[in-house]
Amino acid sequence: QQPVQSPQAVILREGEDAVINCSSSKALYSVHWYRQKHGEAPVFLMILLKGGEQKGHEKISASFNEKKQQSSLYLTASQLSYSGTYFCGTESADNYGQNFVFGPGTRLSVLP
Amino acid sequence: DAGVIQSPRHEVTEMGQEVTLRCKPISGHNSLFWYRQTMMRGLELLIYFNNNVPIDDSGMPEDRFSAKMPNASFSTLKIQPSEPRDSAVYFCASSLGGAGYEQYFGPGTRLTVT
Numbered sequence: 441q442q443p444v445q446s447p448q449a450v451i452l453r454e455g456e457d458a459v460i461n462c463s464s465s466k467a468l469y470s471v472h473w474y475r476q477k478h479g480e481a482p483v484f485l486m487i488l489l490k491g492g493e494q495k496g497h498e499k500i501s502a503s504f505n506e507k508k509q510q511s512s513l514y515l516t517a518s519q520l521s522y523s524g525t526y527f528c529g530t531e532s533a534d535n536y537g538q539n540f541v542f543g544p545g546t547r548l549s550v551l552p
Numbered sequence: 553d554a555g556v557i558q559s560p561r562h563e564v565t566e567m568g569q570e571v572t573l574r575c576k577p578i579s580g581h582n583s584l585f586w587y588r589q590t591m592m593r594g595l596e597l598l599i600y601f602n603n604n605v606p607i608d609d610s611g612m613p614e615d616r617f618s619a620k621m622p623n624a625s626f627s628t629l630k631i632q633p634s635e636p637r638d639s640a641v642y643f644c645a646s647s648l649g650g651a652g653y654e655q656y657f658g659p660g661t662r663l664t665v666t
Contacts, residue, residue: 442594470652481643481657482595527595531652539608540585540651542595 441465443530445543452518452550460513460546462528471504471511472529475522476545482527485513490533515548523550554578556658558644564664570632573661576625577646585655586619586629587643595643601627602650634665 443464450458462471470489474482488504488511500522504511515522525545532539557576565571577584586598599609601621612619616635621627631638641660647653 472655474655481660482655483657484654487652487654539610540597540600542597544594 442541443528443543445526445528445546447546448544449547450549452548454520454550454552455517458515458518458548460515460526460528460548462511462513462530462543464509464530466509466530467533468504468506468509468530469533470531471502472531473502473511473513474527474529474542475524476527477524485526518548518550520550520552523548556644556646556656558642558658558661560661561659562662562664564666565634566666567635568633569665570630571634571638571663571665573629573642573644573663575627575629575644575658577627577644578656579625581646581648581656582624583647583650583653584621584627585645585647585651586627587645587657588640589643589660590640598629600651607650631663634663636665639663639665 443462446461452458472487473485476482490506499516502513525547527545528543559574582603584601587595588598589595596611598611599619600607604621619629641662643657643660645655645657647655
């Protein structure tokens with residue numbers, strides 16, 4: 441079952457912060473985050489594993505609350521290059537290695 | 553490393569024709585994924601191979617779609633017969649250890665069925 445992402449779209453000014461949320465109705469083993477720029481392929485940002493570990497990538501970090509089956513992606517001091525569509529991908533805990541599914545995406549636009 | 557290679561990059565075909573999309577994963581990766589992306593349906597996983605064996609093909613839409621991975625360095629996705637609703641961007645991705653690992657995406661094949 442596809443995870444839910446919110447918001448669907450967000451517009452920021454350069455330097456502002458944003459949070460993108462991902463939630464699932466299933467128990468999760470891992471959450472993945474990818475960014476896709478227009479006309480390009482998705483690019484990996486980070487993986488969060490069961491255990492609530494928070495990971496970071498430049499000024500982009502994320503958290504994973506396995507009890508709530510939720511993950512959040514934090515973008516701080518956004519740059520123009522952050523524009524794109526952000527997808528979370530989830531791996532189910534009860535069917536490890538299978539049932540990997542991407543969310544519908546959150547479109548982020550960073551304006552100068 | 554060359555990354556994941558897909559061919560062709562663009563394909564335009566008429567309804568009813570057979571279409572074959574090709575993918576070469578990154579050398580050393582043992583998992584390969586085929587995705588379809590449309591505005592309406594987003595990024596859908598069609599099929600996932602691990603060590604050349606299909607692990608999850610629950611996303612394959614119907615019998616018109618078939619995928620093979622005859623060896624570790626090559627995979628095909630075939631649509632026969634093609635229909636206009638198959639128009640989409642098809643991505644191939646590979647990873648070192650399965651769905652739980654970082655996936656490296658190819659540039660995609662844009663398919664248009666008229």
